[in-house]
Structure formats: C-alpha cells, structure tokens
Amino acid sequence: MVDFTGFLPDEAFALDVTAQNWQDAIRLAGQGLVDSGATKPGYTDEMIETVNKLGPYIVIAPGLALAHSRPSDSVMRSGLSWVRLAEPVEFGSKNNDPVSLVIGLAGRDENEHLEVMSAIASALVNPGKVKALADAQTPAEIRAILES
Incomplete structure (x- = not known):
C-alpha cells in the first residue's frame, strides 16, 4: 500500500483554487510538486509539453486529469x-471535460511511477470515495480517504 x-x-495541495485554462491548472499541480520537494520547476513545463504533443489523454475520467510526464x-x-x-x-477531452480535479504525478522511475498511479486509480474507481474526495476540506481528510 502506498503511504x-x-x-x-500538505504542501502539495491546492484546494478550491482558480485556473484560467488547462495550462494554469497544470501549473498549479506542478507548483504543488515543486513546493513538496518532488520536482524542479522544469517538470511543470514537461507536463504541459506532454499534453501539447499527445493531446488531453491525461483526462482519464470525467472531471479528472492526471498530469504527468516521463521520469x-x-x-x-x-x-x-x-x-x-x-x-x-x-x-x-471530448468524453471527460470539464476538469475540476488535477492530480500531478512525478515518478523517479517507471516502477514508482506505476505504483503511485495504480494506488490513485484504485481509489478513484470507487464512486463513494470520489464524492468524499470532492467534499473533503483538508489534506489530512483527502489522504485518509485515499488510504481507506
């Protein structure tokens, strides 16, 4: 189980913030990764460039984008x-727009990248958890839901 x-x-969260467009939304996710010490600022540009090159495939479910780039x-x-x-x-994304939750993901290597993605995906396939995550008010509440 992922810790x-x-x-x-806590530094990786931005709750109920405003973005003008998808690039701003990814920049907010990137800033959380930088603030938590996971990435350097250049990773944010890599995430945006990935969408520019490959399209909105990161919008993996209705209302949810998993912003990431290669290790x-x-x-x-x-x-x-x-x-x-x-x-x-x-x-x-024709099927999954608009997006209200952007999860930024940085993996040091392919194995860790996949382990974290899998843990997030398993939490987000449960409609009850998705609703609880949308209503959660604090980082601690969100982590508790993800770990339950």
Whole structure:
C-alpha cells in the first residue's frame, strides 16, 4: 500500500483554487510538486509539453486529469500534488471535460511511477470515495480517504 503522507504532503495541495485554462491548472499541480520537494520547476513545463504533443489523454475520467510526464532529471523524488479547482476548465477531452480535479504525478522511475498511479486509480474507481474526495476540506481528510 502506498503511504500517501510521504507522496502527498500538505504542501502539495491546492484546494478550491482558480485556473484560467488547462495550462494554469497544470501549473498549479506542478507548483504543488515543486513546493513538496518532488520536482524542479522544469517538470511543470514537461507536463504541459506532454499534453501539447499527445493531446488531453491525461483526462482519464470525467472531471479528472492526471498530469504527468516521463521520469526525468527534473524529478527529485516520486510524489503527487492535488489541485481541486473552484471552477472546472476544459482540457479538450471530448468524453471527460470539464476538469475540476488535477492530480500531478512525478515518478523517479517507471516502477514508482506505476505504483503511485495504480494506488490513485484504485481509489478513484470507487464512486463513494470520489464524492468524499470532492467534499473533503483538508489534506489530512483527502489522504485518509485515499488510504481507506
């Protein structure tokens, strides 16, 4: 089981914030990764460039984007960030827009990257957990839901 306290510290959260567009939303997720010590600022640009090159495939479910890029020198340790938007933004995903939750993901290597992605995915397939996550008021509440 993933220890979300280590991967998702308080500094990695931005709750009920505003983004003008999908790039701003990814920048907020990137800032959480930087603030928590998981990445250098360049990783944020890599996440945006990934969407520019490959399209909005990171919008993996209705209202949810998993912002990430390949492991790189900009990743100092594996980690997550959690951005809940006050107003959803469009990413260009025909099936899953608009997005109100952006999870930033940085993996040091492919194994850690996949382990963290798998843990997040397993939490987000449960509709009850998704609702609870949307209503949670603090980072501690969100971590507790993810770990339950």
